[in-house]
Amino acid sequence: MSTPTLSIRPGHPPFLDLDWDRPLEVWDNERLVDVPTGVHRHVVRFVAYDDEIYAIKELPRRVARHEYRTLRALGQRLSPVATVVGLVERDWVSDDREWSAAVITRYVKHAFTYRELISGGNFGPRRTQMLDAVAGLLVELHLAGCFWGDCSLSNLLYRYDAGAIQAVMIDAETSELHDELSNGQRMHDLDIMVVNVAGGMADIAAEQGLDLDEADMRLGEDVVSRYEALWSELYHPVLIGPHDGYLVRERVERLNALGFEVEGIDLLPIEAGQEERRLQLSVTVGGRSFHSVRLRELTGIEASEHQARYILADLRYFEASHAGSSATGKAVRAIRWRVEVFEPLLLKIAENMEPDDDVVQRYCDYLHHRYLIAAAQERDVPNDEAFEQWLDAGMPGYDLDIAATEQRLGGAAVEV
Ligand SMILES: Nc1ncnc2c1ncn2[C@@H]1O[C@H](COP(=O)(O)OP(=O)(O)OP(=O)(O)O)[C@@H](O)[C@H]1O
Numbered sequence: 194m195s196t197p198t199l200s201i202r203p204g205h206p207p208f209l210d211l212d213w214d215r216p217l218e219v220w221d222n223e224r225l226v227d228v229p230t231g232v233h234r235h236v237v238r239f240v241a242y243d244d245e246i247y248a249i250k251e252l253p254r255r256v257a258r259h260e261y262r263t264l265r266a267l268g269q270r271l272s273p274v275a276t277v278v279g280l281v282e283r284d285w286v287s288d289d290r291e292w293s294a295a296v297i298t299r300y301v302k303h304a305f306t307y308r309e310l311i312s313g314g315n316f317g318p319r320r321t322q323m324l325d326a327v328a329g330l331l332v333e334l335h336l337a338g339c340f341w342g343d344c345s346l347s348n349l350l351y352r353y354d355a356g357a358i359q360a361v362m363i364d365a366e367t368s369e370l371h372d373e374l375s376n377g378q379r380m381h382d383l384d385i386m387v388v389n390v391a392g393g394m395a396d397i398a399a400e401q402g403l404d405l406d407e408a409d410m411r412l413g414e415d416v417v418s419r420y421e422a423l424w425s426e427l428y429h430p431v432l433i434g435p436h437d438g439y440l441v442r443e444r445v446e447r448l449n450a451l452g453f454e455v456e457g458i459d460l461l462p463i464e465a466g467q468e469e470r471r472l473q474l475s476v477t478v479g480g481r482s483f484h485s486v487r488l489r490e491l492t493g494i495e496a497s498e499h500q501a502r503y504i505l506a507d508l509r510y511f512e513a514s515h516a517g518s519s520a521t522g523k524a525v526r527a528i529r530w531r532v533e534v535f536e537p538l539l540l541k542i543a544e545n546m547e548p549d550d551d552v553v554q555r556y557c558d559y560l561h562h563r564y565l566i567a568a569a570q571e572r573d574v575p576n577d578e579a580f581e582q583w584l585d586a587g588m589p590g591y592d593l594d595i596a597a598t599e600q601r602l603g604g605a606a607v608e609v
């Protein structure tokens with residue numbers, strides 16, 4: 194039996210019991226599991242170890258090494274990227290053969306492919322969310338200096354994120370990391386996405402027996418519009434006077450409300466003829482994880498960005514209603530909320546949900562339901578009462594139209 198070179202990141206199984214001396218395609222063992230996938234050229238299969246599932250993709254050695262390194266580096270900069278777990282090199286197979294190497298990633302849980310999203314029959318309100326998700330991820334990648342080179346519907350997975358959708362990058366074969374991207378590189382990346390997405394939509398139309406005229410071929414261009422709106426939100430120049438310090442705060446809050454971390458603020462003096470001296474305000478923006486980082490710091494809870502924003506709002510509500518005379522600090526109240534409210538509710542949710550459900554997302558569903566009944570009754574509804582009602586109603590998720598309206602109005606914005 195031939196033995197491969199395995200580089201596995203800590204915290205995962207060593208994968209030594211797999212059939213590495215044979216191509217993935219012919220494997221036949223009890224660890225293999227079937228999961229729905231997007232369109233793909235390489236052999237990709239999934240294996241289960243205890244509670245985790247891993248995706249294994251075979252690639253020629255050079256490409257595999259590149260993808261492994263890129264995903265690893267990207268994972269350190271951004272969160273909505275598949276976690277890369279290992280690189281396997283079959284030293285006895287020549288470099289250019291498809292099965293000379295393999296990349297192992299952690300299976301992205303609670304996610305679905307675009308086919309599942311689009312074919313649900315209720316794509317209407319979800320369409321907008323999907324556009325925002327793809328545009329938001331591209332902005333994040335570009336901010337981090339990543340030229341994707343192959344953004345397509347199949348190279349992404351989608352996850353419910355409170356009332357929104359989050360897109361997760363899973364395929365980085367063609368990606369390049371730079372210190373910074375030029376405008377030309379960003380535009381080129383968007384052009385590739387538009388062509389790929391149109392191709393994906395044409396495939397779906399063909400599968401459904403639809404004419405190309407009836408296919409949603411503008412989807413990619415609509416992503417570009419949203420991308421541009423978001424990018425200009427980050428980079429539009431703001432001129433302020435020497436006494437307009439409050440505008441700096443407004444700008445930072447606006448970016449934080451969109452989820453972006455603000456890493457630096459520059460104020461550059463501009464001499465404008467006879468006019469009063471003006472300052473140009475520009476910000477350096479980091480990843481889109483403002484709320485998820487705050488939530489993790491305060492409570493240790495891992496959630497995606499929109500989920501974290503909702504959960505933080507719940508924590509703030511708890512703090513406001515428990516701000517007594519005692520000198521307990523912010524951190525202590527956060528722990529109390531976690532122990533007295535959050536964890537007991539998670540336990541109850543887990544008892545009632547499907548085993549594969551995302552418990553944090555279900556908590557957000559519950560918070561949304563509590564908000565709806567409180568708004569209808571024009572009073573705060575205590576958790577015990579609201580939770581029972583939510584269970585009785587069949588644990589509903591978000592009504593998409595309402596969620597979209599609420600988001601547009603910034604209803605879930607929280608001060609942190
Ligand atoms: N970590 C993962 N979690 C969940 N699903 C995954 C994961 N990795 C891959 N997949 C699924 O497998 C499919 C193929 O993966 P991937 O895009 O990496 O393969 P590929 O052959 O390189 O694709 P391409 O044809 O774009 O080069 C994806 O569309 C996705 O549905």
Ligand SMILES: [Mg+2]
Binds near residue numbers: 234
């Ligand atoms: Mg792919």
